[in-house]
Amino acid sequence: AQDAIAARYRRLLREPTIDVSLVTARPLNVAIAGEVGKPGTYNLAFGEGGKFPTVTRLIREAGGMNRSADARQVIVRRPQRSGADQQIRLDMWELFSTGNIRQDLTLRDGDSIFIPAANSINLAEATQLKDANFSVSTGQPVNVAIVGEVARPGPYTLKDQIPTLSVAIREAGGIKQLANLKEVKVRRNTRDGRSQTISVDLWQLLRSGDLNQDLVLQQGDTIEIPTALALNAEEA
Numbered sequence: 001a002q003d004a005i006a007a008r009y010r011r012l013l014r015e016p017t018i019d020v021s022l023v024t025a026r027p028l029n030v031a032i033a034g035e036v037g038k039p040g041t042y043n044l045a046f047g048e049g050g051k052f053p054t055v056t057r058l059i060r061e062a063g064g065m066n067r068s069a070d071a072r073q074v075i076v077r078r079p080q081r082s083g084a085d086q087q088i089r090l091d092m093w094e095l096f097s098t099g100n101i102r103q104d105l106t107l108r109d110g111d112s113i114f115i116p117a118a119n120s121i122n123l124a125e126a127t128q129l130k131d132a133n134f135s136v137s138t139g140q141p142v143n144v145a146i147v148g149e150v151a152r153p154g155p156y157t158l159k160d161q162i163p164t165l166s167v168a169i170r171e172a173g174g175i176k177q178l179a180n181l182k183e184v185k186v187r188r189n190t191r192d193g194r195s196q197t198i199s200v201d202l203w204q205l206l207r208s209g210d211l212n213q214d215l216v217l218q219q220g221d222t223i224e225i226p227t228a229l230a231l232n233a234e235e236a
Contacts, residue, residue, distance in 0.1 A: 001020045002018045002019065002020045005018045005020070006018045022050075025046045025050065027043040027044055027045045027046075028043070028044045028046075028052070028053060028107055028108070028109045028111075029041065029042075029043055029109055029110065030042055030044060030053075030058055030107055030109070030110070030111045030112065030113070031111075031112040031113070032058055032059065032062045032112070032113040032114075032115070033112070033113070033114050033115075033191075034069070034113075034114045034115035034116055034117070034191055034192075035065060035066040035068050035069035035070075035115045035116065035117055035190065035191055036059060036062040036063055036064065036065055036066060036069075036115055036136075037062060037063020037064050037066065037136050038062050038063040039062060039191070040062070042058060042061050042062065044057065044058060044061065044107065052106045052107060052108070053106075053107050054104045054105060054106055054107060055074070055076065055090060055092075055103075055104055055105045055107065055113060056092075056095070056104050056133070056134040058107060058113060059113075059115075059134040060133065060134055063136060063137075064134060064135050064136035064137055065092070065115060065129075065132075065134055065135050065136060066115075066136055066190075066191075066218060067121075067126060067129075067130070067135070067136065067188075067216060067217075067218040068117050068118060068121075068188050068189075068190045068196055068218065069115045069116070069117065069118060070115070070116045070117060070118035070119070071091070071092040071093045071096070071115075071118075071125075071129060072091045072092070072093050072094075073089065073091075073116050074089070074090040074091070074092055074113065074114070074115050075087055075088070075089055075090075075113070075114045075115075075116070076088040076089075076090060076105055076107075076111055076112070076113050077111065077112045077113075077114070078108060078110070078111050079110045079111075088105060090103050090105055091103055092132075092134065093125060093129070096128070096129060096132045097128075116192075117190035117191065117192055117194060117196065118196070120196075121196065121198045121215075123198075123200070123212040123213060123215065124212045126212075126215065126216065127211065127212045127214075127215075127216065130162070130216045136218065138161060138162050138163065138216065139161060141157050141158065141159045142157070142158045142163040142217055142218060142219050142221075143155065143156070143157050143158075143219060143220065144156055144158060144163070144168055144217050144219075144220070144221045144222065144223065145221075145222045145223070146168050146169065146171075146172045146222075146223040146225070147222070147223070147224055147225070148179070148223075148224050148225035148226055148227070149175055149176040149178055149179035149180070149225040149226065149227055149228075150169060150172040150173060150174065150175055150176065150179070150225055151172060151173025151174055151175075151176065152172050152173040153172060154172070156168060156171045156172060158171065158217065162216060163216065163217045163218075164214045164215065164216055164217065165184070165186065165200060165202070165213075165214050165215045165217060165223065166202075166205070166214050168217060168223055169223075169225070175225060177236070178227050178228050178231070179225050179226075179227070179228065180225070180226045180227060180228035180229075181201070181202040181203045181206065181225075182201050182202070182203045183199065183201075183226050184199070184200040184201070184202050184223065184224065184225055184226070185197055185198070185199060185200070185223070185224040185226070186198040186200060186215055186217070186221055186222070186223055186224075187221070187222045187224065188218065188220070188221050188222075189220050198215060200213050200215055201213055202214075203235070
């Protein structure tokens with residue numbers, strides 16, 4: 001801009017000195033899709049000192065990353081002046097686990113973010129990621145359904161601060177005597193229409209205190225407690 005304005009003034013002045021500074025930056029127009037609470041387009045204002053907004057800020061604005069998300073495969077598409085869009089892959093698990101700030105990319109106007117659904121859920125990572133400031137909030141009521149070997153199968157609204165699998169089972173009156181705790185299934189719908197099936201071994205939670213098996217639930221989950229074909233005396 002300085003060069004263009006100076007070129008115009010050279011018709012009138014011998015050595016024009018032009019200084020251009022930005023008083024206020026307009027908000028960035030960006031988009032986000034996939035496994036977040038509220039996909040869509042957002043206008044993000046610049047932060048204090050003119051700092052550009054980042055990927056985690058947009059994810060938080062969009063309601064947080066769902067528990068069905070693949071945090072290792074976040075894709076940012078960035079328009080180019082010519083040619084195809086640039087694709088930048090980010091690993092939000094690395095940001096969370098190691099503090100690698102380079103994974104929290106600075107956004108530019110026109111960027112779009114896609115957060116895919118995971119092909120499989122790592123229970124240990126899922127337990128830790130619930131504490132990330134870019135994960136979906138755990139403070140909201142969660143509607144789930146539970147079927148199979150529980151006292152009162154049906155839909156439930158979990159209002160606990162952390163809506164876990166054991167909380168849902170207690171709401172349903174607890175397990176029956178013939179419940180197979182080793183092969184509990186949690187079915188979870190994703191934004192792309194697929195359904196995730198998460199296998200949970202609650203027997204390990206009882207036997208060794210493995211809290212990773214007490215899965216944190218999300219909106220719309222269905223829990224299936226199957227019937228045990230055989231129980232030994234110790235397990236019963």
